Structure formats: C-alpha cells, structure tokens
Amino acid sequence: MERTQIGRPLGGRRLSRRALAAVSVLAAAAAALTGCSSGKATGDTAKATASEGGSTSAAKSGKNAIYVIGGKPDDPFWSAIKRGGEDAGKLVKAGGGSVTFLGPKTYDNLGPDAAKLTLTALSQNPSAIVVPDWVPENQDDAIKQAVKKGVPVFVYNAGGVEAAERTGSLKYIGSDDYEAGKAGGVKFAEEGAKNILCVNTVPGAANSEARCKGIKDGAKSKGAKSKQLPLPSSNFGNPSAVTQAIKGALLKDDTIDALVTIGVQDADSSAAAIEQAKAGDKVTLGTFDLSQSQLDRIKNGKQLFAIDQQPYLQGFYAVSIANQYLSYGVIPPQNPLLTGPLLVTKDNVDEAIAGTKAGVR
Structure with missing residues (x-):
C-alpha cells in the first residue's frame, strides 16, 4: 500500500x-x-x-x-x-x-x-x-x-x-468512459476501420468495461464492429505478456484492422505486437490516456489517437x-x-506534448 x-x-x-x-x-x-x-x-x-x-x-x-x-x-x-x-x-x-x-x-x-x-x-x-x-x-x-x-x-x-x-x-x-469509448469507435470507423479489437487488461473493472463497450457502440454507429480481448489483470504492467497475447490475436484473425487499449502501457505493448506480427500496414492503433510514447507515435503518423481524460x-x-x-x-x-474526453490526434498533438512535458498530462 x-x-x-x-x-x-x-x-x-x-x-x-x-x-x-x-x-x-x-x-x-x-x-x-x-x-x-x-x-x-x-x-x-x-x-x-x-x-x-x-x-x-x-x-x-x-x-x-x-x-x-x-x-x-x-x-x-x-x-x-x-x-x-x-x-x-x-x-x-x-x-x-x-x-x-x-x-x-x-x-x-x-x-x-x-x-x-x-x-x-x-x-x-x-x-x-x-x-x-x-x-x-x-x-x-x-x-x-x-x-x-x-x-x-x-x-x-x-x-x-x-x-x-x-x-x-x-x-x-x-471523464465519461463510455462516451470516451464511443468517440474512439467513431474515429476509427471514420478513418476506415472495420474490425476493432479492444484490449482489456483489467476485465471486470467498471471503467475498462465501459471503455470497450463505448468503442463497440461507436464503431457500430458508423457500420464497423468491435470485440474485446480480455486478458488476466496480472498481465497489466507486464509488457512481454501483453505483447504476445495481442500478437497471437492478430495472427489468428487477419481481419482485425484496428487496436485500442485501455491504458498507455498496453498501447506500447500493442505497438510492439503490431510490428512483430508485421501488420503495421493494415492495423491502426489508438489508446485511452496519454504518455510521451503515444504522442510521439501520433506526431509521426504511427498512431491514430489517444483519448485524454x-x-x-x-x-x-x-x-x-x-x-x-x-x-x-x-x-x-x-x-x-x-x-x-478529449481526443488527441495529429491536429492537436503539439499542445498535448507540452502538457506531458510539464507532468500534467
């Protein structure tokens, strides 16, 4: 404690x-x-x-x-x-x-x-x-x-x-986690995603479940679909385990064209999984919350968004x-x-980077 x-x-x-x-x-x-x-x-x-x-x-x-x-x-x-x-x-x-x-x-x-x-x-x-x-x-x-x-x-x-x-x-x-998820699901679908995987490393927690449900409903409203990949909560903070689980999901289902994670640590693992699965040309990444690595990927065009609460x-x-x-x-x-929620994309990423460097985002 x-x-x-x-x-x-x-x-x-x-x-x-x-x-x-x-x-x-x-x-x-x-x-x-x-x-x-x-x-x-x-x-x-x-x-x-x-x-x-x-x-x-x-x-x-x-x-x-x-x-x-x-x-x-x-x-x-x-x-x-x-x-x-x-x-x-x-x-x-x-x-x-x-x-x-x-x-x-x-x-x-x-x-x-x-x-x-x-x-x-x-x-x-x-x-x-x-x-x-x-x-x-x-x-x-x-x-x-x-x-x-x-x-x-x-x-x-x-x-x-x-x-x-x-x-x-x-x-x-x-933040309203469900509405935040909906915003992310809509954004994915508007950018062309059809099959979104929501990676949940804290299954059963009210906020993470609401986030994945919001992603699903937001995607559905624009004609896309989403499913959840629930992982044991012991995997939270274990980048290697999360990376391997996501890589396995991508290799098993090649129709997945977007990934979203409930937190920044899992987003880094997802980026590694996408690279290891050689799926970078077809799988788009998004996440809830911010970190410098997320913002750098958004700025460099390797991540679509981060949902900032x-x-x-x-x-x-x-x-x-x-x-x-x-x-x-x-x-x-x-x-x-x-x-x-506030959606951070390439259009406003510079302001978010300044806030992260100050330790408040």
Missing part, C-alpha cells in the same frame, strides 16, 4: 504569499467550474449530508484531513492524478490540513483492495474521502459505510454519476472541491463534473 501524506509543500520549501494566492485562485476556479451535465444538481444532497453529521461544520477550523484512493504508485497515469491532487493539497496544507494518498500494490484484486483502502481511510477519522468506484460490487458497501458515518465522499475517475448517486456520494468528477484535472478538482466543501460548504451544482 502506498501511503503518502502531504505534510509540507513540494521541495520542502515554504509557500510564498504569491504562491498561496495562486493556489487559492486555482481552487476557486475549480469550485466554480461548470462541466457538461447529464445528471441532477447536488445542492440538496450536499445540504442533507451536512445536516446528517457531515464534516462541513466540523471543518470550520480548516484542518481538513482528505484521503484519496488512487492507483498503483508506479502507474504513470496515476502519477498525473496525484500531481493534481498534490497541487490542490497545497491549499489544504496552508489551512493546517493534510491530503493522504492510498493505493494498491497491484491490480490483481482491484475491487476488494480498493474497498479495504476505503475502510482504512475511514478508520483514520477523515474529513472527506475521494475514491474511484472501479468495481461496484466490491466497493459500494465500503463507500456507503463512510457516507453513513457522515463522511463526505467524492467519487472520481471511475464509476460515473451513477456510482455517486447509488452510494450517496456528493459528486462524480472525471485529463487526469491532472481529476486529482486537482477532486481535492479542491472536497476542501472547498469542507471549509465553506460550497460545491458546484453540476453532476457529473467532467474532465474529458
């Missing part, structure tokens, strides 16, 4: 007044952000939670203890989320509070592990908990336990507004909104509060 507490500003230096002012402006902007809304406003929900013993009145001192459940510490996608949470955490720290990050060591037992991490956070008397709802059948009970005890919970990154409403959480902050914003907004709610009782009415 990764357990990192923000006890001081990054680099060990004290924040200047100018820096604190900048963080305050960013946090205020996060609280005021308006996203595309497909759900109900949550003002009444927020008031009800506060009246049932929530933390808004208890946190008037400003010493908010916010616990954030995230992914593996060596997962590059989660590094961007954590960077956003840490930047928002500077304002929490300035008020005497703290932000603590908890993450699993592996994704082999994701749902049960995430539920245990939520209960661990709950045992620490938190002011608020921020958590993805990856596997609802494992996690919902733990989230509901926190809500029942009056702890404000914010679902982010996975689960969507349905998870927030189902568990009694205040808000969902993140803007993880930095997820971490930043989730921590900022939790802190603003705890400190002042204010909360944006939009639910969900969307951070994506």
Whole structure:
C-alpha cells in the first residue's frame, strides 16, 4: 500500500504569499467550474449530508484531513492524478490540513483492495474521502459505510454519476468512459476501420468495461464492429505478456484492422505486437490516456489517437472541491463534473506534448 501524506509543500520549501494566492485562485476556479451535465444538481444532497453529521461544520477550523484512493504508485497515469491532487493539497496544507494518498500494490484484486483502502481511510477519522468506484460490487458497501458515518465522499475517475448517486456520494468528477469509448469507435470507423479489437487488461473493472463497450457502440454507429480481448489483470504492467497475447490475436484473425487499449502501457505493448506480427500496414492503433510514447507515435503518423481524460484535472478538482466543501460548504451544482474526453490526434498533438512535458498530462 502506498501511503503518502502531504505534510509540507513540494521541495520542502515554504509557500510564498504569491504562491498561496495562486493556489487559492486555482481552487476557486475549480469550485466554480461548470462541466457538461447529464445528471441532477447536488445542492440538496450536499445540504442533507451536512445536516446528517457531515464534516462541513466540523471543518470550520480548516484542518481538513482528505484521503484519496488512487492507483498503483508506479502507474504513470496515476502519477498525473496525484500531481493534481498534490497541487490542490497545497491549499489544504496552508489551512493546517493534510491530503493522504492510498493505493494498491497491484491490480490483481482491484475491487476488494480498493474497498479495504476505503475502510482504512475511514478508520483514520477523515474529513472527506475521494475514491474511484472501479468495481461496484466490491466497493459500494465500503463507500456507503463512510457516507453513513457522515463522511463526505467524492467519487472520481471511475464509476460515473451513477456510482455517486447509488452510494450517496456528493459528486462524480472525471471523464465519461463510455462516451470516451464511443468517440474512439467513431474515429476509427471514420478513418476506415472495420474490425476493432479492444484490449482489456483489467476485465471486470467498471471503467475498462465501459471503455470497450463505448468503442463497440461507436464503431457500430458508423457500420464497423468491435470485440474485446480480455486478458488476466496480472498481465497489466507486464509488457512481454501483453505483447504476445495481442500478437497471437492478430495472427489468428487477419481481419482485425484496428487496436485500442485501455491504458498507455498496453498501447506500447500493442505497438510492439503490431510490428512483430508485421501488420503495421493494415492495423491502426489508438489508446485511452496519454504518455510521451503515444504522442510521439501520433506526431509521426504511427498512431491514430489517444483519448485524454485529463487526469491532472481529476486529482486537482477532486481535492479542491472536497476542501472547498469542507471549509465553506460550497460545491458546484453540476453532476457529473467532467474532465474529458478529449481526443488527441495529429491536429492537436503539439499542445498535448507540452502538457506531458510539464507532468500534467
């Protein structure tokens, strides 16, 4: 388990007044952000939670203890989320509070592990908990336990507004994985793909299943088709195993003309598999999320797209909104509060590369 507490500003230096002012402006902007809304406003929900013993009145001192459940510490996608949470955490720290990050060591037992991490956070008397709802059948009970005890919970990154409403959480902050998948499926089909393979190395997780379903439905809307290649979650982070599995799928079915992966590590493996299968002239590659290697391939014409859910914003907004709610009782009415999807193609790849070099994309 990764357990990192923000006890001081990054680099060990004290924040200047100018820096604190900048963080305050960013946090205020996060609280005021308006996203595309497909759900109900949550003002009444927020008031009800506060009246049932929530933390808004208890946190008037400003010493908010916010616990954030995230992914593996060596997962590059989660590094961007954590960077956003840490930047928002500077304002929490300035008020005497703290932000603590908890993450699993592996994704082999994701749902049960995430539920245990939520209960661990709950045992620490938190002011608020921020958590993805990856596997609802494992996690919902733990989230509901926190809500029942009056702890404000914010679902982010996975689960969507349905998870927030189902568990009694205040808000969902993140991308809509299904809509992101649809955008990718449409893009593939518009570029001529007919048979798309969605590689899923975390089968059963709500967000990865939604992504592959979106790809399938988006492709179908344009006359193409898609199927899923579910791989054992133990393969996640094992490039050799993923590469060989994808290579085998390509050699077995020569009608596959597009590949999409649920994350950047698998996209690198897919690129290697396409090369080893000598299918580079007919198989187009796309992925969810960003990394420098994906952007380089897009820029060089070797990858069609990357679907950016803007993880930095997820971490930043989730921590900022939790802190603003705890400190002042204010909360944006939009639910969900969307951070994506944004399709990165050759047309906007240069801007994405600049963001990746800054460590926020």
